[in-house]
Amino acid sequence: MSIHIGNMIHEIVKKRGIKALAVAEAINVSESSVYKIYHRESIDIDKLIRFSQFLDVNFFLPYFEQEPLKTMFNAQVENLDKQVSQLSAIIEQKNQRITELEKLNHSNEKMIGLLEELQGKYKKPEGVQAKHKKP
Structure with a gap:
């Protein structure tokens, strides 16, 4: 199973009804970068930490469940x-x-x-x- 972290983040953001601009401000990137992140299979750890903190979701767990x-x-x-x-x-x-x-x-x-x-x-x-x- 491959992890597409961008999709996971996007799904949670969408379910919570959070606008891309709010996400961008929270993780300190541009709004266009947020959309690019949604399409990425992997992202930098520092950004993943910021997403985890902002959304209160541990995005690292899926990686620990893989070999x-x-x-x-x-x-x-x-x-x-x-x-x-x-x-x-x-x-x-x-x-x-x-x-x-x-x-x-x-x-x-x-x-x-x-x-x-x-x-x-x-x-x-x-x-x-x-x-x-x-x-």
């Missing part, structure tokens, strides 16, 4: 999907480790609380000193 770009981008997407899966697994492992550490921290806080409670119960009365043995 060899399609295969190239599909391979990149597959590679990125694998990376996302690997990173998701790592995140899951880290989240499990965080949960384990939070439980351990909670247990440690309980033990500290119990030790402090026990320490408070068995405090020596004020004024009592420990007996030291003389060597």
